[in-house]
Amino acid sequence: MSTKRLFFLFPLLLSGLLCTSCFQLIEEVSVKQDGSGTAVLTANLSQSKSKLAAVMLLDSVNGYPVPSKADIRRELEQLVSELQQTDGISNVAYTLDFNTFIASISWSFARVEDLNTITDRVFEKMKVTTANHASYAYLPATKTFSRTYVYEPAAKKEFDKLKAADQAVFENAIYTSIYRFDIPVVSNSNPIAKVSASKKAVMLQSPLMDLINGRKNLSNRIKLAN
Amino acid sequence: MNKLFSLILCVSMVTLANGQDLARRIPSDAFAVVNIQTAHFFDLMGVEDFNQSAIGSMLLEKARSAGFSSVNSVADFGLDLNRTSYFYTVLTDSTKHYNFLVPIADATVFEQQFIRDEEVEEKDGFRSFVKVIDEDTTIFAWDSGTLSVTSTALVDGYFEQSEVADRYGIRNYNYYDYYDEAAADTVSAVDYDDYGYYDSTAVAVAVAPDYDDYDDVDVDTAEAFDEGDKYDDSMFLPPPALDSTAMSFPVPVDAAADSAWSEDTVYELSAPPAVEYDSADYDDGNPYDEYYAADEQIKKGLATQWSRAFTANLFNQAPAESILSNASYVSSIQDDALITAWLSNFESAYLAWLPELMLSGSTGSLFSHYGSLRAGLYANDAGFRLSTDLEIAPQLAKSYKRIYGRKINRKFLNYLNSEEAIGWFAFAMDTKAYLEELPSIMKDTYGGLLGQHEQEITLAADVVSLLLDETAIANVAKGDALFILNGITEEEVPYIDYEYDDNYDYKEVEKTKMETIPDFLLMFSSDDSKLYDQVTNYIYQKGLVSEMDGIFSVEESDLPFGLYFTRRDGIIFLGTSSEQLHDIAANRYRGKISRAHRNLIRKNKVAGLLSAKKLATEIPTEELQSLNRYIAFHKLFGSMGDFYFQSKGITGTHITGDFVAETPAEFDNAVQYFFALVDYAMQDQ
Numbered sequence: 001m002s003t004k005r006l007f008f009l010f011p012l013l014l015s016g017l018l019c020t021s022c023f024q025l026i027e028e029v030s031v032k033q034d035g036s037g038t039a040v041l042t043a044n045l046s047q048s049k050s051k052l053a054a055v056m057l058l059d060s061v062n063g064y065p066v067p068s069k070a071d072i073r074r075e076l077e078q079l080v081s082e083l084q085q086t087d088g089i090s091n092v093a094y095t096l097d098f099n100t101f102i103a104s105i106s107w108s109f110a111r112v113e114d115l116n117t118i119t120d121r122v123f124e125k126m127k128v129t130t131a132n133h134a135s136y137a138y139l140p141a142t143k144t145f146s147r148t149y150v151y152e153p154a155a156k157k158e159f160d161k162l163k164a165a166d167q168a169v170f171e172n173a174i175y176t177s178i179y180r181f182d183i184p185v186v187s188n189s190n191p192i193a194k195v196s197a198s199k200k201a202v203m204l205q206s207p208l209m210d211l212i213n214g215r216k217n218l219s220n221r222i223k224l225a226n
Numbered sequence: 227m228n229k230l231f232s233l234i235l236c237v238s239m240v241t242l243a244n245g246q247d248l249a250r251r252i253p254s255d256a257f258a259v260v261n262i263q264t265a266h267f268f269d270l271m272g273v274e275d276f277n278q279s280a281i282g283s284m285l286l287e288k289a290r291s292a293g294f295s296s297v298n299s300v301a302d303f304g305l306d307l308n309r310t311s312y313f314y315t316v317l318t319d320s321t322k323h324y325n326f327l328v329p330i331a332d333a334t335v336f337e338q339q340f341i342r343d344e345e346v347e348e349k350d351g352f353r354s355f356v357k358v359i360d361e362d363t364t365i366f367a368w369d370s371g372t373l374s375v376t377s378t379a380l381v382d383g384y385f386e387q388s389e390v391a392d393r394y395g396i397r398n399y400n401y402y403d404y405y406d407e408a409a410a411d412t413v414s415a416v417d418y419d420d421y422g423y424y425d426s427t428a429v430a431v432a433v434a435p436d437y438d439d440y441d442d443v444d445v446d447t448a449e450a451f452d453e454g455d456k457y458d459d460s461m462f463l464p465p466p467a468l469d470s471t472a473m474s475f476p477v478p479v480d481a482a483a484d485s486a487w488s489e490d491t492v493y494e495l496s497a498p499p500a501v502e503y504d505s506a507d508y509d510d511g512n513p514y515d516e517y518y519a520a521d522e523q524i525k526k527g528l529a530t531q532w533s534r535a536f537t538a539n540l541f542n543q544a545p546a547e548s549i550l551s552n553a554s555y556v557s558s559i560q561d562d563a564l565i566t567a568w569l570s571n572f573e574s575a576y577l578a579w580l581p582e583l584m585l586s587g588s589t590g591s592l593f594s595h596y597g598s599l600r601a602g603l604y605a606n607d608a609g610f611r612l613s614t615d616l617e618i619a620p621q622l623a624k625s626y627k628r629i630y631g632r633k634i635n636r637k638f639l640n641y642l643n644s645e646e647a648i649g650w651f652a653f654a655m656d657t658k659a660y661l662e663e664l665p666s667i668m669k670d671t672y673g674g675l676l677g678q679h680e681q682e683i684t685l686a687a688d689v690v691s692l693l694l695d696e697t698a699i700a701n702v703a704k705g706d707a708l709f710i711l712n713g714i715t716e717e718e719v720p721y722i723d724y725e726y727d728d729n730y731d732y733k734e735v736e737k738t739k740m741e742t743i744p745d746f747l748l749m750f751s752s753d754d755s756k757l758y759d760q761v762t763n764y765i766y767q768k769g770l771v772s773e774m775d776g777i778f779s780v781e782e783s784d785l786p787f788g789l790y791f792t793r794r795d796g797i798i799f800l801g802t803s804s805e806q807l808h809d810i811a812a813n814r815y816r817g818k819i820s821r822a823h824r825n826l827i828r829k830n831k832v833a834g835l836l837s838a839k840k841l842a843t844e845i846p847t848e849e850l851q852s853l854n855r856y857i858a859f860h861k862l863f864g865s866m867g868d869f870y871f872q873s874k875g876i877t878g879t880h881i882t883g884d885f886v887a888e889t890p891a892e893f894d895n896a897v898q899y900f901f902a903l904v905d906y907a908m909q910d911q
Contacts, residue, residue, distance in 0.1 A: 049719075102722060197729060203726070
């Protein structure tokens with residue numbers, strides 16, 4: 001540990017221990033009638049930025065190594081590079097702001113199904129634990145967009161293995177998904193999802209803990225107007 | 227430590243004690259001795275009070291559920307509540323004996339409680355039984371006044387010596403030996419008969435330990451056996467001869483195809499294996515597990531046998547010189563301590579428990595500079611005090627004396643407000659002396675340890691010494707510092723959230739939340755104003771800091787709090803409060819240090835203090851979200867006294883240090899306070 005890090009250890013630990021954590025994950029998918037579209041994944045850790053700034057000064061926290069800013073940037077750039085090589089994916093871009101601790105990655109896709117191959121990799125690279133086995137599909141003929149979500153009990157088991165301090169990080173975390181279409185939504189099967197005033201967007205918000213515990217389901221079948 | 231040992235320890239801890247008589251049974255070369263002076267404990271807390279405390283009730287309840295019926299008080303175990311109990315270890319080249327000596331008040335009562343369902347032997351004036359606890363054999367032995375609880379561990383390295391292994395029939399078979407042998411096709415004609423089966427007769431001869439020949443035992447354990455004639459050999463466990471039918475036999479590679487190897491024969495000769503194998507292991511034919519189990523069986527037999535001899539010796543022959551003739555140990559005994567611990571030699575401790583250090587062939591002087599270690603736990607009306615005293619070699623003491631030669635800057639004390647500070651940490655050392663002494667300490671300590679790099683370490687130490695201008699560095703940071711945690715404040719910090727419109731388009735909005743931020747001040751002496759000016763000027767020019775009235779503010783910091791620094795009167799101040807720094811720079815700040823804090827800082831080389839009570843009041847209620855948590859937290863910590871530690875550095879050839887937990891005013895003494903805290907904590911659950 002460098003002198004600088006050692007020097008700040010005590011006050012920062014004190015600060016870190018007393019902070020409660022919170023973060024948001026936002027998944028935004030815009031689908032055109034032909035099944036192509038754009039997607040943006042955003043991780044907003046801004047509410048925990050004081051704690052994260054403090055943690056970034058340390059080599060490890062709660063036994064986990066803390067990556068440097070350069071490491072995080074390198075990982076994201078590598079992810080972008082990999083996505084650019086993926087069939088059906090284009091216009092890959094990312095933002096990373098260490099002042100606000102907000103990161104996002106966006107891309108265009110040729111078919112909705114292309115989302116399936118990359119979503120997992122994105123979450124994996126962003127070190128975000130999800131209980132989510134997502135499966136997206138779009139049938140242009142019936143103009144039906146569907147997302148199949150299967151609760152994974154293993155995620156809860158993994159979560160239970162975490163130390164209490166690490167579990168607390170997820171306590172107030174929020175997951176948001178927004179699906180946008182260029183034609184109106186006729187029906188949506190998930191009771192916790194809401195349709196926008198314009199009828200062209202569907203939003204679902206859930207505490208991440210409810211997904212980890214399997215109390216909420218993200219599956220949805222959205223029928224669009226013909 | 228297993229439960230029974232814990233119980234013995236608990237009971238012995240609450241056994242009133244004063245005399246040193248049992249110590250006469252401890253040999254002068256005991257490696258470590260712990261005195262449990264429970265008499266003092268009950269001076270501070272009555273037996274009845276203890277019985278009714280949460281810990282006492284739990285102990286009695288556990289004892290009753292463990293079969294100690296009719297136990298309603300710690301006085302009912304039959305143990306003497308007025309004499310000291312001991313725990314000590316005796317090391318030899320082959321064994322580590324761990325022993326409890328607990329005084330017995332009434333052997334009849336003790337036996338009623340402790341020996342139910344045990345097979346008790348009586349010989350030569352003492353009674354005993356053997357109990358296997360966590361697979362280790364423990365011997366309980368007692369006479370009318372003393373209970374001895376002995377557990378013996380073997381030193382693995384001793385049995386790895388080939389002549390020792392041969393003597394006791396230990397194979398030390400390596401897991402890979404089987405495959406190496408198979409690969410080399412070196413199946414020994416001696417070991418296998420014509421059918422490829424292992425010659426069990428040869429094995430029996432090879433492994434039968436010669437237990438009659440006590441002279442063959444290592445020197446130290448042989449001493450214990452000198453008295454062996456007095457005992458009936460039948461008291462010892464029978465030699466752990468291997469049961470040939472319990473062994474499975476290695477299948478030579480070419481024997482597998484031998485038509486004479488019928489299934490029935492294999493079953494008959496190889497079953498039952500001592501260990502349960504899965505089929506994969508079984509088919510493999512590697513005898514490692516069997517041999518290992520056989521070795522362990524022999525070792526266990528030896529451990530039990532030597533443990534019995536140790537116990538017999540204890541009751542029948544006083545050591546030629548008891549530990550009471552060891553001046554270092556005697557000096558560790560303090561009548562007013564609850565517990566004292568004494569370790570004869572620091573280096574031996576490391577080598578006994580970390581023998582790997584010897585693997586490199588040399589330990590250098592890593593531990594040889596350290597002598598005996600003494601520790602004592604005291605309790606009185608002021609609080610608990612844990613005191614330690616480590617003896618070090620004169621040469622090292624001389625170096626440390628130079629390093630700790632500085633006194634803390636007296637001016638620091640002007641900036642400590644005892645009534646407000648939650649805690650502080652102060653130390654004083656001499657940077658110049660440290661830098662000058664470090665190379666030789668490094669060379670001396672680590673040079674030998676990393677034998678192959680000794681030259682490089684010596685060279686590096688000399689180069690470091692050559693390159694550093696110790697005086698110049700010492701001018702920048704003289705080596706003393708004081709860190710003060712003034713408080714924990716709540717601060718409004720911004721963060722980014724999202725606002726969604728009716729169409730779920732969203733935009734970023736800035737919101738704020740309250741966060742707890744530490745408020746601290748760090749100061750250290752620095753005489754080199756020129757360098758300070760140069761550095762501050764440079765970082766100011768680079769835009770890393772801004773400046774106002776001589777106070778520099780760190781810009782674009784990732785830290786969750788503002789950071790300011792200034793220099794005044796030969797001291798560099800670094801803190802989180804702009805206001806405090808401005809007051810200091812303008813000579814407006816007036817601290818108010820208590821006499822106790824002043825003495826702690828001035829009279830020690832290292833000292834620190836934390837006020838749990840003040841910390842409790844500073845934690846924002848938001849952090850203690852539920853009412854229960856809030857009440858529990860304040861009740862538990864709000865009534866706690868201060869915690870502090872202090873070290874005067876080197877006194878003669880000793881490094882000493884104390885950790886103190888003060889007793890709050892409303893309690894008579896530290897023991898009562900501790901038990902009240904435990905009572906409360908257990909009620910809270």
